[in-house]
Amino acid sequence: MTERKIILHLDMDSFYASVEIRDNPALSGLPVVVGADPMKGSGRGVVSTCSYEARVYGIHSGMPISQAYHLCPDAIFIRPDMESYARVSSTIMQILTDMAGEIEQVSIDEAFLDLTADQSYEQAAQHASEIKRAIRDQVGLTCSIGIAPSRIYAKMASEQQKPDGLTIIQPSEILSFLSPLPVRSIPGIGKKSAQVLVNAGIRTIGDISRCDIQALQEIFGSHAVRLLQISRGLDCEGLRETGKRKSVSREHTFLKDSVSPEEILGFMHEMVLLLCRELEERDIYSRTIGIRIRYTGFISRTRSVTLIKPTREVRIIEQAIDGLFAEMWDQTPVRLIGVRLSGLVHSDPVQRSLSDF
Numbered sequence: 001m002t003e004r005k006i007i008l009h010l011d012m013d014s015f016y017a018s019v020e021i022r023d024n025p026a027l028s029g030l031p032v033v034v035g036a037d038p039m040k041g042s043g044r045g046v047v048s049t050c051s052y053e054a055r056v057y058g059i060h061s062g063m064p065i066s067q068a069y070h071l072c073p074d075a076i077f078i079r080p081d082m083e084s085y086a087r088v089s090s091t092i093m094q095i096l097t098d099m100a101g102e103i104e105q106v107s108i109d110e111a112f113l114d115l116t117a118d119q120s121y122e123q124a125a126q127h128a129s130e131i132k133r134a135i136r137d138q139v140g141l142t143c144s145i146g147i148a149p150s151r152i153y154a155k156m157a158s159e160q161q162k163p164d165g166l167t168i169i170q171p172s173e174i175l176s177f178l179s180p181l182p183v184r185s186i187p188g189i190g191k192k193s194a195q196v197l198v199n200a201g202i203r204t205i206g207d208i209s210r211c212d213i214q215a216l217q218e219i220f221g222s223h224a225v226r227l228l229q230i231s232r233g234l235d236c237e238g239l240r241e242t243g244k245r246k247s248v249s250r251e252h253t254f255l256k257d258s259v260s261p262e263e264i265l266g267f268m269h270e271m272v273l274l275l276c277r278e279l280e281e282r283d284i285y286s287r288t289i290g291i292r293i294r295y296t297g298f299i300s301r302t303r304s305v306t307l308i309k310p311t312r313e314v315r316i317i318e319q320a321i322d323g324l325f326a327e328m329w330d331q332t333p334v335r336l337i338g339v340r341l342s343g344l345v346h347s348d349p350v351q352r353s354l355s356d357f
């Protein structure tokens with residue numbers, strides 16, 4: 001068992017541009033710039049995303065579109081089709097949820113996953129490869145993944161080998177990973193702060209780690225403590241609770257793959273008890289009951305059922321789970337199981353159905 005969390009950060013590669021190229025293969029290999037209309041160099045607005053071929057010309061996200069036009073007038077300039085990107089995004093997020101349980105989506109093309117249940121970095125790395133393959137096969141796009149013992153390190157890791165990268169930073173490697181990186185590699189350190197640091201002779205994260213707290217406080221105020229922790233490899237933040245959690249879930253990894261339905265259902269029922277207690281504490285009910293089964297080799301299957309009335313009654317949820325399990329299990333040895341309750345609602349279903357009349 002690892003003591004620390006195993007966090008994965010996934011970032012799609014030049015997302016908008018990649019969707020455009022996927023949908024119009026004639027664009028592949030060309031500099032593609034998604035953003036405002038350049039109007040032959042007089043356009044206002046900025047570059048949203050550009051392909052790696054466009055980056056060769058020095059074009060990057062956030063750059064004024066007129067500047068991008070001057071750098072490469074022959075680039076293919078495309079207006080963003082947000083509806084299309086949002087559709088692709090929700091397919092990707094669904095794949096991630098199916099393959100890893102709870103996720104924290106942080107933007108249209110980025111999410112954090114908690115892979116602590118994988119128990120080792122070797123397992124987590126295989127899991128990540130499966131996720132990359134599923135996205136490539138089902139969506140036709142590549143992504144870059146970082147795996148590390150905290151949220152921020154995972155995000156920094158996913159930046160390391162774009163596009164189509166997979167970077168794993170184990171706890172023992174954290175310091176050697178961090179120390180040579182420029183201070184700006186820490187998410188949240190912008191141009192201005194970086195410049196102040198550089199002026200003070202602090203260029204790398206290693207330099208920060210050797211600073212004393214007072215010196216950092218002068219520059220970063222109350223953020224200094226956290227910054228020092230990050231630079232010293234001590235950060236351990238996992239997924240953040242997103243404002244509106246859409247589900248509650250639990251999972252269990254078997255030490256030895258299980259083929260015993262009694263054992264599997266026993267664990268699932270235990271999870272139901274804990275989840276129902278959580279619903280009670282938060283005074284909510286669930287409408288959709290789902291289970292996830294992962295076989296050896298990360299092939300995951302999920303199945304869910306939506307009830308007529310939201311509930312948090314243990315017996316009803318157990319029955320639903322028994323039914324789902326009977327439908328989907330084909331005697332294959334099971335490595336991991338999960339239970340998820342979604343379709344969360346606050347109102348008391350009985351009261352509401354009464355007041356409906």
Ligand SMILES: [Mg+2]
Pocket residue numbers: 011012013014015109
């Ligand atoms: Mg991206």
